[in-house]
Amino acid sequence: MATPDWNVMLATCPSRTSLARIANKWTAMIVIALSDGPLRFGAIRQAVDGISGKVLADTLRDLERDGIVLRSAYNEMPPRVEYELTELGRTLHEPLGALGRWAEQHIERVLDARDRYDNRTTGPAADHLITA
Amino acid sequence: MATPDWNVMLATCPSRTSLARIANKWTAMIVIALSDGPLRFGAIRQAVDGISGKVLADTLRDLERDGIVLRSAYNEMPPRVEYELTELGRTLHEPLGALGRWAEQHIERVLDARDRYDNRTTGPAADHLITA
DNA sequence: CCGGATCCGATTCGATACTG
DNA sequence: CAGTATCGAATCGGATCCGG
Numbered sequence: 167m168a169t170p171d172w173n174v175m176l177a178t179c180p181s182r183t184s185l186a187r188i189a190n191k192w193t194a195m196i197v198i199a200l201s202d203g204p205l206r207f208g209a210i211r212q213a214v215d216g217i218s219g220k221v222l223a224d225t226l227r228d229l230e231r232d233g234i235v236l237r238s239a240y241n242e243m244p245p246r247v248e249y250e251l252t253e254l255g256r257t258l259h260e261p262l263g264a265l266g267r268w269a270e271q272h273i274e275r276v277l278d279a280r281d282r283y284d285n286r287t288t289g290p291a292a293d294h295l296i297t298a
Numbered sequence: 299m300a301t302p303d304w305n306v307m308l309a310t311c312p313s314r315t316s317l318a319r320i321a322n323k324w325t326a327m328i329v330i331a332l333s334d335g336p337l338r339f340g341a342i343r344q345a346v347d348g349i350s351g352k353v354l355a356d357t358l359r360d361l362e363r364d365g366i367v368l369r370s371a372y373n374e375m376p377p378r379v380e381y382e383l384t385e386l387g388r389t390l391h392e393p394l395g396a397l398g399r400w401a402e403q404h405i406e407r408v409l410d411a412r413d414r415y416d417n418r419t420t421g422p423a424a425d426h427l428i429t430a
Numbered sequence: 431c432c433g434g435a436t437c438c439g440a441t442t443c444g445a446t447a448c449t450g
Numbered sequence: 451c452a453g454t455a456t457c458g459a460a461t462c463g464g465a466t467c468c469g470g
Contacts, residue, residue, distance in 0.1 A: 175331070180405055181405040189323040191322075194306075223454080233412075234408075244452085245452055271304075279386070352465095355433075371433090
Protein backbone atom coordinates (compact mmCIF):
# COMPACT_ATOMS: atom_id res chain seq x y z
CA MET A 167 0.00 0.00 0.00
CA ALA A 168 2.94 2.26 0.58
CA THR A 169 4.48 0.97 -2.63
CA PRO A 170 3.57 3.46 -5.30
CA ASP A 171 4.78 2.57 -8.76
CA TRP A 172 4.28 6.17 -9.81
CA ASN A 173 7.36 7.67 -11.37
CA VAL A 174 7.69 11.29 -12.45
CA MET A 175 10.56 10.38 -14.76
CA LEU A 176 8.14 8.53 -17.06
CA ALA A 177 6.51 10.81 -19.59
CA THR A 178 3.09 9.20 -19.37
CA CYS A 179 2.90 8.78 -15.59
CA PRO A 180 0.06 10.90 -14.15
CA SER A 181 2.34 12.03 -11.35
CA ARG A 182 4.22 14.12 -13.87
CA THR A 183 1.16 16.28 -14.48
CA SER A 184 1.13 16.94 -10.76
CA LEU A 185 4.84 17.76 -10.74
CA ALA A 186 4.30 20.20 -13.58
CA ARG A 187 1.71 22.03 -11.51
CA ILE A 188 3.71 22.29 -8.28
CA ALA A 189 7.16 22.83 -9.84
CA ASN A 190 6.16 26.31 -10.93
CA LYS A 191 7.16 29.71 -9.60
CA TRP A 192 3.62 31.06 -9.29
CA THR A 193 2.42 27.95 -7.49
CA ALA A 194 5.35 28.22 -5.08
CA MET A 195 4.66 31.87 -4.26
CA ILE A 196 0.91 31.40 -3.92
CA VAL A 197 1.32 28.47 -1.54
CA ILE A 198 3.83 30.49 0.49
CA ALA A 199 1.42 33.44 0.57
CA LEU A 200 -1.45 31.22 1.76
CA SER A 201 0.55 29.43 4.42
CA ASP A 202 -0.41 31.93 7.12
CA GLY A 203 -4.15 31.51 6.58
CA PRO A 204 -6.94 32.35 4.15
CA LEU A 205 -6.54 35.34 1.88
CA ARG A 206 -8.81 37.16 -0.52
CA PHE A 207 -8.02 37.35 -4.22
CA GLY A 208 -6.72 40.91 -3.99
CA ALA A 209 -4.59 40.12 -0.96
CA ILE A 210 -2.88 37.24 -2.76
CA ARG A 211 -2.28 39.56 -5.67
CA GLN A 212 -0.57 42.01 -3.33
CA ALA A 213 1.47 39.32 -1.61
CA VAL A 214 2.64 37.76 -4.87
CA ASP A 215 4.07 40.96 -6.24
CA GLY A 216 3.95 41.27 -10.00
CA ILE A 217 1.44 38.54 -10.82
CA SER A 218 -1.27 39.48 -13.31
CA GLY A 219 -4.95 39.00 -12.54
CA LYS A 220 -5.36 36.47 -15.31
CA VAL A 221 -2.43 34.30 -14.31
CA LEU A 222 -3.49 34.43 -10.65
CA ALA A 223 -7.04 33.38 -11.55
CA ASP A 224 -5.79 30.60 -13.83
CA THR A 225 -3.30 29.26 -11.32
CA LEU A 226 -5.80 29.36 -8.44
CA ARG A 227 -8.31 27.44 -10.55
CA ASP A 228 -5.76 24.76 -11.36
CA LEU A 229 -4.73 24.52 -7.72
CA GLU A 230 -8.37 24.23 -6.66
CA ARG A 231 -8.87 21.50 -9.25
CA ASP A 232 -5.91 19.54 -7.87
CA GLY A 233 -7.30 19.79 -4.34
CA ILE A 234 -4.48 22.02 -3.11
CA VAL A 235 -6.51 25.19 -2.61
CA LEU A 236 -10.09 25.66 -1.34
CA ARG A 237 -12.13 28.48 -2.82
CA SER A 238 -15.05 29.97 -0.90
CA ALA A 239 -17.23 32.56 -2.61
CA TYR A 240 -19.69 34.50 -0.48
CA ASN A 241 -22.75 35.92 -2.10
CA GLU A 242 -22.32 39.48 -0.92
CA MET A 243 -22.09 42.90 -2.41
CA PRO A 244 -19.37 43.62 -3.12
CA PRO A 245 -18.41 39.98 -3.69
CA ARG A 246 -15.94 38.37 -1.32
CA VAL A 247 -13.89 35.32 -2.23
CA GLU A 248 -11.42 33.62 0.04
CA TYR A 249 -8.71 31.12 -0.79
CA GLU A 250 -6.98 28.81 1.65
CA LEU A 251 -4.75 25.76 1.55
CA THR A 252 -6.47 22.41 1.95
CA GLU A 253 -4.93 19.77 4.18
CA LEU A 254 -3.24 18.43 1.06
CA GLY A 255 -2.05 21.91 0.16
CA ARG A 256 -0.55 22.41 3.60
CA THR A 257 1.77 19.46 2.99
CA LEU A 258 3.21 21.48 0.11
CA HIS A 259 4.17 24.40 2.30
CA GLU A 260 7.40 22.84 3.50
CA PRO A 261 8.87 21.67 0.16
CA LEU A 262 7.85 24.84 -1.69
CA GLY A 263 8.96 27.08 1.15
CA ALA A 264 12.31 25.29 0.99
CA LEU A 265 12.57 26.18 -2.69
CA GLY A 266 11.87 29.85 -1.97
CA ARG A 267 14.45 29.91 0.82
CA TRP A 268 16.98 28.22 -1.47
CA ALA A 269 16.51 30.97 -4.05
CA GLU A 270 17.00 33.66 -1.40
CA GLN A 271 19.94 32.03 0.36
CA HIS A 272 21.94 31.12 -2.74
CA ILE A 273 21.15 34.03 -5.03
CA GLU A 274 24.56 35.62 -4.47
CA ARG A 275 26.39 32.50 -5.64
CA VAL A 276 24.00 32.28 -8.57
CA LEU A 277 24.64 35.90 -9.54
CA ASP A 278 28.39 35.28 -9.31
CA ALA A 279 28.06 32.23 -11.53
CA ARG A 280 26.08 34.23 -14.07
CA ASP A 281 28.75 36.90 -14.14
CA ARG A 282 31.46 34.33 -14.73
CA TYR A 283 29.41 32.64 -17.45
CA ASP A 284 28.54 35.85 -19.29
CA ASN A 285 32.01 37.41 -19.15
CA ARG A 286 34.08 34.37 -19.91
CA THR A 287 36.48 34.62 -22.80
CA THR A 288 36.91 31.20 -24.28
CA GLY A 289 40.18 30.52 -22.49
CA PRO A 290 43.03 28.34 -23.77
CA ALA A 291 41.31 24.98 -23.88
CA ALA A 292 43.05 22.51 -21.57
CA ASP A 293 44.23 20.17 -24.28
CA HIS A 294 41.53 17.60 -24.83
CA LEU A 295 39.03 19.49 -22.75
CA ILE A 296 36.90 22.19 -24.18
CA THR A 297 34.69 24.19 -21.87
CA ALA A 298 32.75 25.95 -24.54
CA MET B 299 26.19 38.32 7.05
CA ALA B 300 23.56 35.68 7.43
CA THR B 301 20.88 38.33 7.11
CA PRO B 302 19.79 38.30 3.52
CA ASP B 303 17.20 40.88 2.62
CA TRP B 304 16.41 38.98 -0.54
CA ASN B 305 12.72 38.25 -0.94
CA VAL B 306 11.24 36.13 -3.72
CA MET B 307 7.83 37.73 -3.14
CA LEU B 308 9.14 41.02 -4.54
CA ALA B 309 8.86 41.23 -8.31
CA THR B 310 12.20 42.95 -8.81
CA CYS B 311 14.26 40.92 -6.34
CA PRO B 312 16.97 38.97 -8.19
CA SER B 313 16.18 35.92 -6.10
CA ARG B 314 12.95 35.57 -8.04
CA THR B 315 14.85 34.91 -11.27
CA SER B 316 16.57 32.09 -9.44
CA LEU B 317 13.25 30.75 -8.14
CA ALA B 318 11.85 30.83 -11.68
CA ARG B 319 14.71 28.60 -12.85
CA ILE B 320 14.53 26.01 -10.08
CA ALA B 321 10.73 25.92 -9.69
CA ASN B 322 10.39 24.19 -13.03
CA LYS B 323 9.51 20.61 -13.89
CA TRP B 324 12.43 20.08 -16.28
CA THR B 325 14.93 21.50 -13.81
CA ALA B 326 13.56 19.22 -11.12
CA MET B 327 13.83 16.09 -13.27
CA ILE B 328 17.29 16.95 -14.60
CA VAL B 329 18.66 17.56 -11.11
CA ILE B 330 17.13 14.29 -9.96
CA ALA B 331 18.66 12.50 -12.94
CA LEU B 332 22.11 13.95 -12.22
CA SER B 333 22.05 13.22 -8.51
CA ASP B 334 23.72 9.82 -8.97
CA GLY B 335 26.71 11.20 -10.84
CA PRO B 336 27.73 12.66 -14.21
CA LEU B 337 25.69 11.79 -17.28
CA ARG B 338 26.09 12.35 -20.98
CA PHE B 339 23.58 14.45 -22.91
CA GLY B 340 21.92 11.40 -24.41
CA ALA B 341 21.74 9.64 -21.05
CA ILE B 342 19.96 12.58 -19.45
CA ARG B 343 17.59 12.58 -22.38
CA GLN B 344 16.80 8.94 -21.69
CA ALA B 345 16.43 9.45 -17.96
CA VAL B 346 14.14 12.45 -18.34
CA ASP B 347 11.64 10.62 -20.51
CA GLY B 348 9.85 12.81 -23.02
CA ILE B 349 12.12 15.86 -23.00
CA SER B 350 13.07 17.22 -26.42
CA GLY B 351 16.63 17.90 -27.45
CA LYS B 352 16.07 21.61 -27.63
CA VAL B 353 14.48 21.96 -24.21
CA LEU B 354 17.19 19.79 -22.67
CA ALA B 355 19.95 21.86 -24.27
CA ASP B 356 18.30 25.14 -23.25
CA THR B 357 17.68 24.05 -19.67
CA LEU B 358 21.19 22.65 -19.26
CA ARG B 359 22.68 25.91 -20.53
CA ASP B 360 20.62 27.93 -18.06
CA LEU B 361 21.58 25.60 -15.23
CA GLU B 362 25.23 25.86 -16.20
CA ARG B 363 24.93 29.64 -16.27
CA ASP B 364 23.47 29.66 -12.76
CA GLY B 365 26.31 27.49 -11.47
CA ILE B 366 24.09 24.50 -10.78
CA VAL B 367 25.46 22.21 -13.48
CA LEU B 368 29.00 21.75 -14.78
CA ARG B 369 29.47 20.97 -18.44
CA SER B 370 32.60 19.18 -19.69
CA ALA B 371 33.10 18.70 -23.42
CA TYR B 372 35.85 16.32 -24.55
CA ASN B 373 37.42 16.75 -27.93
CA GLU B 374 36.91 13.22 -29.14
CA MET B 375 35.39 11.38 -32.03
CA PRO B 376 32.50 10.91 -31.66
CA PRO B 377 32.13 13.93 -29.36
CA ARG B 378 31.47 13.28 -25.69
CA VAL B 379 29.89 15.80 -23.34
CA GLU B 380 29.26 15.18 -19.69
CA TYR B 381 27.07 17.05 -17.24
CA GLU B 382 27.21 16.90 -13.47
CA LEU B 383 25.87 18.80 -10.50
CA THR B 384 28.17 21.38 -8.97
CA GLU B 385 28.45 21.65 -5.19
CA LEU B 386 25.77 24.32 -5.39
CA GLY B 387 23.62 22.06 -7.56
CA ARG B 388 23.92 19.22 -5.08
CA THR B 389 22.21 21.36 -2.44
CA LEU B 390 19.21 21.39 -4.75
CA HIS B 391 18.89 17.63 -4.84
CA GLU B 392 17.02 17.41 -1.55
CA PRO B 393 14.36 20.12 -2.11
CA LEU B 394 13.73 19.12 -5.72
CA GLY B 395 13.72 15.43 -4.88
CA ALA B 396 11.13 16.23 -2.23
CA LEU B 397 8.94 17.85 -4.89
CA GLY B 398 9.19 14.79 -7.12
CA ARG B 399 8.33 12.49 -4.23
CA TRP B 400 5.38 14.72 -3.30
CA ALA B 401 4.00 14.37 -6.82
CA GLU B 402 4.35 10.58 -6.69
CA GLN B 403 3.02 10.12 -3.18
CA HIS B 404 -0.01 12.39 -3.49
CA ILE B 405 -1.02 11.81 -7.11
CA GLU B 406 -3.98 9.62 -6.12
CA ARG B 407 -5.49 12.34 -3.97
CA VAL B 408 -4.83 14.83 -6.76
CA LEU B 409 -6.54 12.61 -9.33
CA ASP B 410 -9.51 12.20 -6.98
CA ALA B 411 -9.73 15.96 -6.53
CA ARG B 412 -9.65 16.46 -10.30
CA ASP B 413 -12.47 13.98 -10.75
CA ARG B 414 -14.57 15.75 -8.15
CA TYR B 415 -13.83 19.12 -9.71
CA ASP B 416 -14.61 18.06 -13.26
CA ASN B 417 -17.79 16.11 -12.47
CA ARG B 418 -19.36 18.46 -9.98
CA THR B 419 -22.87 19.62 -10.73
CA THR B 420 -23.37 23.02 -9.23
CA GLY B 421 -25.15 21.71 -6.15
CA PRO B 422 -27.75 23.58 -4.10
CA ALA B 423 -25.70 26.52 -2.92
CA ALA B 424 -25.62 26.62 0.88
CA ASP B 425 -27.52 29.87 1.19
CA HIS B 426 -24.92 32.60 1.28
CA LEU B 427 -22.13 30.32 0.16
CA ILE B 428 -21.49 29.62 -3.46
CA THR B 429 -18.83 27.13 -4.42
CA ALA B 430 -18.86 27.84 -8.11
C1' DC C 431 26.83 9.09 -35.06
C1' DC C 432 26.20 12.70 -30.90
C1' DG C 433 25.34 17.18 -29.31
C1' DG C 434 22.97 20.99 -30.15
C1' DA C 435 21.49 24.99 -33.35
C1' DT C 436 17.74 26.59 -36.29
C1' DC C 437 13.31 27.11 -37.74
C1' DC C 438 8.62 27.41 -36.90
C1' DG C 439 3.97 26.24 -35.00
C1' DA C 440 1.47 25.85 -30.60
C1' DT C 441 0.89 27.25 -26.04
C1' DT C 442 1.29 30.40 -22.44
C1' DC C 443 1.92 35.02 -20.57
C1' DG C 444 0.48 39.34 -19.36
C1' DA C 445 -1.64 44.20 -20.03
C1' DT C 446 -5.85 46.48 -20.95
C1' DA C 447 -10.73 46.81 -21.14
C1' DC C 448 -14.94 45.27 -19.65
C1' DT C 449 -18.98 42.73 -16.69
C1' DG C 450 -21.80 40.93 -12.47
C1' DC D 451 -14.04 43.24 -5.89
C1' DA D 452 -13.34 39.30 -8.40
C1' DG D 453 -13.11 37.80 -12.11
C1' DT D 454 -13.70 37.16 -17.78
C1' DA D 455 -12.59 38.64 -22.81
C1' DT D 456 -9.47 39.75 -26.03
C1' DC D 457 -5.33 40.27 -28.22
C1' DG D 458 -0.20 41.07 -29.03
C1' DA D 459 4.19 39.37 -27.00
C1' DA D 460 6.99 36.01 -25.28
C1' DT D 461 8.03 31.43 -24.31
C1' DC D 462 7.73 26.41 -25.03
C1' DG D 463 8.42 22.55 -27.56
C1' DG D 464 8.83 19.40 -31.79
C1' DA D 465 10.82 18.35 -36.34
C1' DT D 466 14.78 19.07 -38.93
C1' DC D 467 19.41 20.24 -40.16
C1' DC D 468 24.46 20.76 -39.23
C1' DG D 469 29.33 20.50 -37.43
C1' DG D 470 32.75 17.60 -35.23
